[in-house]
Amino acid sequence: xxxQETILLALALPLLGTLGIxxxxxxxxxxxxVTLATAIGLVITVWSxxxxxxxxxxxxxTLFDITPTLAVAFSVEPLxxxxxxxxxxxxxxxxxxxxxxxxxxxxxxxxxxYACFAVALSAAMGIxxxxxxxxxxxxxxxxxxxxxxxxxxxGDAATVRSARVYIGILIGTSIxxxxxxxxxxxxxxxxxxxxxxxILAGKIAGPALAVLLALYIFGIGKAAVMxxxxxxxxxxxxxxxxxxxxHAVAVVKAGVFTVAKVAVYIFGIxxxxxxxxxxxxxxxxxxxxLLASLVALRQTNLKRLLAYSTxxxxxxxxxxxxxxxxLSLLGAAFHLVGHAFAKITLFFAAGSIYTASKKTELGQLDxxxxxxxxxxxxxxxxxxxxxxxxxxxxxxxxxxIMGGAMETGQYLVVxxxxxxxxxxxxxxxxxxxxxxxxxxxxxxxPHGEAxxxxxxxxxxxxxxxxxxxxxxQPVLDLIGPVTGGL
Amino acid sequence: xxxxxxxxxxxxxxxxxxxxxxxxxPGTRAPWVAAVLVSLAAFAIAVxxxxxxxxxxxxxxxxxxWPVPYGIGLHIDNFSSLMLLLITGASLAALLHGKPVxxxxxxxxxxxxxxxxxxLAVAGLAGMVVTGDAFNVFVFMEISSLATYVLIAAxxxxxxxxxxxxxxxxxxxxxxxxxxxxxxVYMMTGTLNMADMAARLxxxxxxxxxxxxxxxxxxxxxxxxxxxxxxxxxxNAYAAAPSTVAVFLAACSTKVALYVLIRFDLGxxxxxxxxxxxxxxxxxxxxxxxxMITGSLIAIFEKDLKRLLAFSSxxxxxxxxxxxxxxxxxxMSAGILHLFNHAxxxxxxxxxxxxxxxxxxSAKLADLAxxxxxxxxxxxxxxxxxxxxVGVxxxxxxxxxxxxxxxxxxxxxxxxxxxxxILASSLLAVIYVWRVIEVxxxxxxPEGAPAVKExxxxxxxxTWALAGxxxxxxxxxxxxxxxxxxxxxxxxxxxx
Numbered sequence: 010x011x012x013q014e015t016i017l018l019a020l021a022l023p024l025l026g027t028l029g030i031x032x033x034x035x036x037x038x039x040x041x042x043v044t045l046a047t048a049i050g051l052v053i054t055v056w057s058x059x060x061x062x063x064x065x066x067x068x069x070x071t072l073f074d075i076t077p078t079l080a081v082a083f084s085v086e087p088l089x090x091x092x093x094x095x096x097x098x099x100x101x102x103x104x105x106x107x108x109x110x111x112x113x114x115x116x117x118x119x120x121x122x123y124a125c126f127a128v129a130l131s132a133a134m135g136i137x138x139x140x141x142x143x144x145x146x147x148x149x150x151x152x153x154x155x156x157x158x159x160x161x162x163x164g165d166a167a168t169v170r171s172a173r174v175y176i177g178i179l180i181g182t183s184i185x186x187x188x189x190x191x192x193x194x195x196x197x198x199x200x201x202x203x204x205x206x207x208i209l210a211g212k213i214a215g216p217a218l219a220v221l222l223a224l225y226i227f228g229i230g231k232a233a234v235m236x237x238x239x240x241x242x243x244x245x246x247x248x249x250x251x252x253x254x255x256h257a258v259a260v261v262k263a264g265v266f267t268v269a270k271v272a273v274y275i276f277g278i279x280x281x282x283x284x285x286x287x288x289x290x291x292x293x294x295x296x297x298x299l300l301a302s303l304v305a306l307r308q309t310n311l312k313r314l315l316a317y318s319t320x321x322x323x324x325x326x327x328x329x330x331x332x333x334x335x336l337s338l339l340g341a342a343f344h345l346v347g348h349a350f351a352k353i354t355l356f357f358a359a360g361s362i363y364t365a366s367k368k369t370e371l372g373q374l375d376x377x378x379x380x381x382x383x384x385x386x387x388x389x390x391x392x393x394x395x396x397x398x399x400x401x402x403x404x405x406x407x408x409x410i411m412g413g414a415m416e417t418g419q420y421l422v423v424x425x426x427x428x429x430x431x432x433x434x435x436x437x438x439x440x441x442x443x444x445x446x447x448x449x450x451x452x453x454x455p456h457g458e459a460x461x462x463x464x465x466x467x468x469x470x471x472x473x474x475x476x477x478x479x480x481x482q483p484v485l486d487l488i489g490p491v492t493g494g495l
Numbered sequence: 496x497x498x499x500x501x502x503x504x505x506x507x508x509x510x511x512x513x514x515x516x517x518x519x520x521p522g523t524r525a526p527w528v529a530a531v532l533v534s535l536a537a538f539a540i541a542v543x544x545x546x547x548x549x550x551x552x553x554x555x556x557x558x559x560x561w562p563v564p565y566g567i568g569l570h571i572d573n574f575s576s577l578m579l580l581l582i583t584g585a586s587l588a589a590l591l592h593g594k595p596v597x598x599x600x601x602x603x604x605x606x607x608x609x610x611x612x613x614x615l616a617v618a619g620l621a622g623m624v625v626t627g628d629a630f631n632v633f634v635f636m637e638i639s640s641l642a643t644y645v646l647i648a649a650x651x652x653x654x655x656x657x658x659x660x661x662x663x664x665x666x667x668x669x670x671x672x673x674x675x676x677x678x679x680v681y682m683m684t685g686t687l688n689m690a691d692m693a694a695r696l697x698x699x700x701x702x703x704x705x706x707x708x709x710x711x712x713x714x715x716x717x718x719x720x721x722x723x724x725x726x727x728x729x730x731n732a733y734a735a736a737p738s739t740v741a742v743f744l745a746a747c748s749t750k751v752a753l754y755v756l757i758r759f760d761l762g763x764x765x766x767x768x769x770x771x772x773x774x775x776x777x778x779x780x781x782x783x784x785x786x787m788i789t790g791s792l793i794a795i796f797e798k799d800l801k802r803l804l805a806f807s808s809x810x811x812x813x814x815x816x817x818x819x820x821x822x823x824x825x826x827m828s829a830g831i832l833h834l835f836n837h838a839x840x841x842x843x844x845x846x847x848x849x850x851x852x853x854x855x856x857s858a859k860l861a862d863l864a865x866x867x868x869x870x871x872x873x874x875x876x877x878x879x880x881x882x883x884x885v886g887v888x889x890x891x892x893x894x895x896x897x898x899x900x901x902x903x904x905x906x907x908x909x910x911x912x913x914x915x916x917i918l919a920s921s922l923l924a925v926i927y928v929w930r931v932i933e934v935x936x937x938x939x940x941p942e943g944a945p946a947v948k949e950x951x952x953x954x955x956x957x958t959w960a961l962a963g964x965x966x967x968x969x970x971x972x973x974x975x976x977x978x979x980x981x982x983x984x985x986x987x988x989x990x991x
Contacts, residue, residue, distance in 0.1 A: 073970040076894065081970075147888055184922070189900070189914060196901045 012068020016083045016138050019054045023131035027124045034120035041108050044123050048101040055097045062090045078195045084140035087488045092266050093137035095346050096259050100130055102466050106357055107250035109462030113364040128155040133259040142191050142201040153179045156255055160247045171243040178240040179230045187228030207277020225271050231264025235297040238320045245312040249360025257352035262345055265326040272330045282333045294328035295425040302432035309371050311359045322348050329410040335492040337413025340406050342488040347402035350473045351394035357467035358388035361459040376449030383464050385444045387471035392437035394474050397430055402477040503556040503569045503625055506540050510618040518611035526607035527594050534587040541579035548576045564688035570627035574982035578624045578754050581838045585746035586617050592957040593739035596849050600651040600737040609649050615642035620751045629677045630687045640666050647736040658735035665728040672715025679708035696767035709764045719752035723786030723809055730805035738849035746842040750834055757819055761986045776820040784916050786813030791923035800848055800858040811837045818899055825902035827983035833895035835975050843880035843961035847873050850950035865940030869947040872955050874935050876962040881928040883965040886921050890969040
């Protein structure tokens with residue numbers, strides 16, 4: 010199979026899966042079988058592209074040439090490859106988890122749930138492999154629309170209200186800010202292709218450039234830079250597998266991935282540096298990191314706390330990009346992966362607690378580590394990675410980002426990261442303490458671990474958080490070309 | 496080949512001669528077949544002409560062999576070939592879809608009279624496009640208008656009469672204004688040939704009558720084109736006319752008046768009147784912007800689907816006028832492209848509405864609850880065309896808005912205001928489209944309502960063909976875009 014066909018297969022496979030899931034709706038075992046088979050097939054398809062990308066020959070495919078500027082086209086480069094690789098892998102894990110969760114909680118509309126999930130994954134693949142901004146925008150919107158039914162899954166009035174906030178902010182920012190930015194770019198550059206070194210150098214300067222950059226940063230609402238972050242806490246009304254894969258991995262990573270892609274392949278890092286555009290981007294990101302952490306400190310609901318932690322962690326990537334140094338960019342790319350594994354572990358743990366005990370608030374978690382040792386052990390590993398303590402993957406990405414910042418003498422970044430580490434510790438460690446050190450309430454009903462698929466899934470991702478600390482060379486090799494090209 | 500040489504005039508003569516013949520056909524089927532065949536032939540001629548213009552450049556044809564400016568000259572360039580494609584294509588699509596709808600809705604007896612009037616309208620509109628003679632435009636305008644009055648008056652309810660009366664009054668004022676303007680120009684230049692007129696206006700001593708002429712002609716044609724705020728006749732006419740007529744009107748009739756307007760203002764007045772460009776855009780642009788917002792706002796509150804779409808047309812015509820009023824190659828090209836794409840989307844929408852009315856007997860939104868379930872294919876086609884109307888990527892509507900925004904961007908800071916209006920109008924379009932979708936898909940059919948079946952295949956096929964074109968030209972936009980760009984270059988460069 011040629012690279013071109015592989016790309017198209019990666020997009021089509023989840024869609025075929027959707028059809029299969031819809032057809033098999035009446036037989037739950039068959040339906041989940043279809044989901045798992047599709048997810049595994051997708052991993053094989055996506056990962057088969059890695060050797061070519063590593064060799065520096067990313068395959069490309071063009072579906073439609075609409076006008077000289079607009080085309081639906083794909084081309085695989087290291088960043089996108091990385092995104093697609095871990096998103097597809099985590100879909101398999103998440104599907105195992107979802108089977109345990111959805112059945113354990115006797116959720117309704119499970120066929121719709123799995124079907125929309127598959128569409129969302131296809132959209133994520135489209136974002137990862139998009140060869141130009143227009144294509145990326147298309148799949149970005151598909152991702153928003155396909156996740157709406159997942160967020161509104163429960164269907165009661167409060168959920169629907171939250172889901173409206175979710176879709177309102179995401180669609181509003183993308184149509185109102187991102188689309189004009191794309192049209193503007195197409196107008197002055199005459200192309201929208203992702204090109205190493207950028208396409209805007211010498212075509213725009215001064216305040217106009219700052220405005221364009223702002224349109225992108227706030228238009229890409231999925232990156233959740235404050236003040237366009239509100240959709241993410243709102244999305245927490247979704248079932249936990251949705252929060253885990255989509256709102257810790259696919260959707261939010263699509264956001265920061267797009268930011269990175271725009272910075273590297275549309276503006277060009279050198280151009281941004283030459284124009285001195287890093288500073289205010291840095292301030293926006295640093296503000297988001299610290300404010301979101303402060304808000305997280307005050308949360309009493311576990312999932313909402315995780316959501317604010319995600320907002321803060323996403324801006325690590327934006328912050329790393331704003332340093333405009335090779336080492337930090339490496340850190341940004343690495344953080345995409347590292348945070349994905351760590352955050353999905355944390356969400357898995359939250360869902361595991363809910364499934365086993367229906368507990369959602371922090372105050373109810375006293376002594377839960379004794380009842381659910383596997384779950385809380387995994388939670389602890391994930392939390393350590395959020396703080397950035399070795400031997401977890403969170404330490405590695407922070408190390409690279411700091412390294413780049415030190416090299417270029419940007420001590421604001423260093424200070425932000427240090428302060429953020431303290432804040433992260435401030436809201437994660439009390440949970441760990443409460444879970445293990447405090448005694449369970451006396452009148453509590455004793456409950457054990459969550460169903461097996463859940464425990465298997467969260468153990469695997471927790472393990473990966475540690476494995477990636479030691480075995481990070483393959484990832485670095487993959488993204489090396491992006492940063493080496495600076 | 497002799498016939499090939501005479502194609503420009505055949506484009507008009509064919510439907511003109513066929514009209515009385517169609518009237519003579521007995522029954523309901525024979526005149527329909529005749530009208531379809533003539534439309535098909537006319538469409539084939541339009542396609543041939545478009546290819547010819549694209550390969551060998553503009554075609555000049557002298558009627559009866561009399562040299563211009565003494566005789567009447569026909570002139571076909573990129574813009575006119577595009578218009579001919581629209582007119583003949585819309586006629587063909589509407590008629591192919593229309594047989595059962597016409598049999599059900601049209602009140603004229605025998606029904607062959609209706610087809611006769613139809614072909615006269617086609618001949619008149621085509622004549623307005625091909626002719627190079629200003630008075631000839633008036634003649635053809637009257638032919639098409641009179642025929643259109645008859646077509647609308649054939650509507651199923653008595654409201655058609657009041658609607659058509661309004662239209663007659665407004666249309667006559669428009670035509671009269673146009674004639675006064677042409678008279679004034681003739682007085683100053685002594686010619687009626689449009690190219691000659693442009694040349695001779697240069698040497699005119701007194702520009703006051705020419706300025707007055709420009710005013711009369713522009714306002715008269717704005718009335719005919721239903722440009723805000725002179726649009727009041729249009730929604731009633733669309734709503735009262737037989738559904739098939741609404742398809743044809745919405746797709747091309749007002750656009751032909753707009754075509755003549757652009758021809759006159761940019762081709763004839765622009766090069767010779769000092770400051771005309773500023774006057775032209777300062778006059779039209781505010782109307783265009785207000786139309787884009789007001790038309791969409793009114794559409795949001797309409798309860799009748801045909802009227803809703805008519806007000807949407809008021810807004811969409813605003814996009815076209817906005818493009819033209821920018822007076823740049825990019826703006827003009829975007830305007831012309833939107834003219835083409837808007838014809839595609841409105842034709843598809845009104846075809847779908849025709850099918851809905853055929854089954855439901857009403858275009859009231861309240862009566863169409865549950866249509867998404869009862870007529871899934873029709874509503875799906877409607878939805879595709881509606882997405883194009885909103886300007887969703889991968890549809891034709893996105894392409895023309897894309898180019899319009901690019902053209903606005905060239906205007907610097909002021910351009911951003913224009914872009915804000917374009918985006919705001921698009922968001923309003925989302926709302927009125929969503930209202931229809933919500934009623935059709937999410938509101939259940941009322942209790943006790945008779946079961947409604949999906950439209951038959953011969954209604955679905957033309958509807959889907961048009962809806963498909965909206966997708967096709969959203970994916971392969973190079974052909975119409977190139978045609979629009981060449982037409983814009985002709986208009987802006989040719990006049991100088």
